[in-house]
Amino acid sequence: MPANKILHLHLESFRKRPALFHLTEERWRAAARRHRAAAKRLRVTMGWDSDIIGEALKTADVMINSNPPRDKLRIRAPRLKWIQTTGAGIDSLLPLDWLPGDIALTNNRGAHGPKAEDSCAMAISLLNARLPQMMAAQHNHAWQPVYTTPVAGKTAVVIGFGDLGQGAGRAAKKLGARVIAVTRSGKAVRPADAVYPISRIDRVLPMADFVIVTAPLTPQTRNLLDRRRLDLLKPEAALVNIGRSPVVDYDALREKLAQGTLAGALLDVFQPEPLPDNSPLWDTPNLVITPHVSCDDPRYVDRLLDFWFENFARFLAGKRLKNLVDRKLGY
């Protein structure tokens, strides 16, 4: 690419998403100051809720947009070569048949690991301590001690072992748990003590003291933890979902928590979000609800833009981009 050519970058934000994810003027300017030379190669437009997307597509070379137009994209965006999403999960864009083969799609995986690690350390330790039960007692001004053994030596089964799953695995290891990863391939991956392919998931669920769901949503993972599989868990086990909600049957989970055939759960992801105020999940016993915060650091957009600039250097140099989405696997 000629070194003097100015490229058109379009940034798209959606007001209904939390402000954390907004590509604001202020954040863009701060990032451009951190990457001064590369920023000089760019002409930037910023859209909100697709207000100027039609115009922008006509000349955009590159775009950061988690919900790009899919209809006749090649015709409407003749120069577009690369789309970056702001999130890691791209399940809302699947299947990718709308995406021309010569437009690269990259996601923001890798941004969520450290926060996911903290959130899983919190989730494992509080579910192990039966804190939801004691906090319900607190609400009733009732002194009801529950004594539990430490996490050390217990078993955490982590479903999906990408960025989030490895964060969950590090958290469980820190607390002294044994970590079993369940992945597509079943190939060894750190820091797991053992790895099983997803085809053998029924063998590992009965071993779990903690199940941590971090898998992306794909046709293969949808409803993976259905009622039958949840029934394979020990009644003393607890479940954490920081991945995608349709991977777990929440109705079955709720019933198990209410019946006491599962000790506790922490859910961070729902469908739809925000969780409607009449959802029976809110008041389910021993269930902690966090509003999709487990993997998101408030410095999110700053880091996304730093990552994008790093990748943009690769783009200019004609190198393979990082975080390319695999069109077949869908993540």
Add this chain to the structure above:
Amino acid sequence: MPANKILHLHLESFRKRPALFHLTEERWRAAARRHRAAAKRLRVTMGWDSDIIGEALKTADVMINSNPPRDKLRIRAPRLKWIQTTGAGIDSLLPLDWLPGDIALTNNRGAHGPKAEDSCAMAISLLNARLPQMMAAQHNHAWQPVYTTPVAGKTAVVIGFGDLGQGAGRAAKKLGARVIAVTRSGKAVRPADAVYPISRIDRVLPMADFVIVTAPLTPQTRNLLDRRRLDLLKPEAALVNIGRSPVVDYDALREKLAQGTLAGALLDVFQPEPLPDNSPLWDTPNLVITPHVSCDDPRYVDRLLDFWFENFARFLAGKRLKNLVDRKLGY
């Protein structure tokens, strides 16, 4: 001591204490099976709420009792040489002027570290994530995300750095925090990154993102975190108390939490316990109340008895006992 002499061990339990701490027949028998040879040297009596204590004292050589009679002990217990308490804190026995100089007093410090470590990992991570705020929102069926940066790089100030404090320190280190210990002497101790003597506590409190109180209750620590010192904390800081409640001014703490000049707290210790149901602490915003469970493993008595048998071997061999209470320091 002649190898054939049978010694009288008296075990005393108190029904008002949680069952976790009861020296039951069943637990004693299991321990005696684990330490068969030593157990053969013992004649054992078991009392509840001091029902047979007068008789027992007449012949007891050794005793496990957290609330031994103090009046004329030497006269009533002419053969008594050693008292072991079931807990670590012996503040309820202070001052020790009732204890004859030739009766050894040992406590159960060292039993609480691993559980304290888990509890502090939980407390730090959930206070850092502002979970109490989100759980209050859950109670109101309200979706109110709070995005926080991970613990890594933040500062934990641990007050007291014995068994519990070192557990707290390990927990904070695991989560990537910097650990500053505040101790009587101010001498370096692992795993703290820095240690300050208690005389300089006013210098470290403003640095804290988390303050973790683990100090024993002594005349020197009573009301250590009074209103003035709590006001030295950053409004974003959070406080954890797993030591003894009179070390912290709970009225001042409650007011700061209600005013939002402190971000959160987790309290595990109170005076009296159980916390009365009309205490204003129960409903204080951003305050998690756990009912004195942070440092107690359900295997508590089994481990205490194993420790006691180990110490009993030292006693028989005329060696210095482990966990001797320092009469001057009071712990």
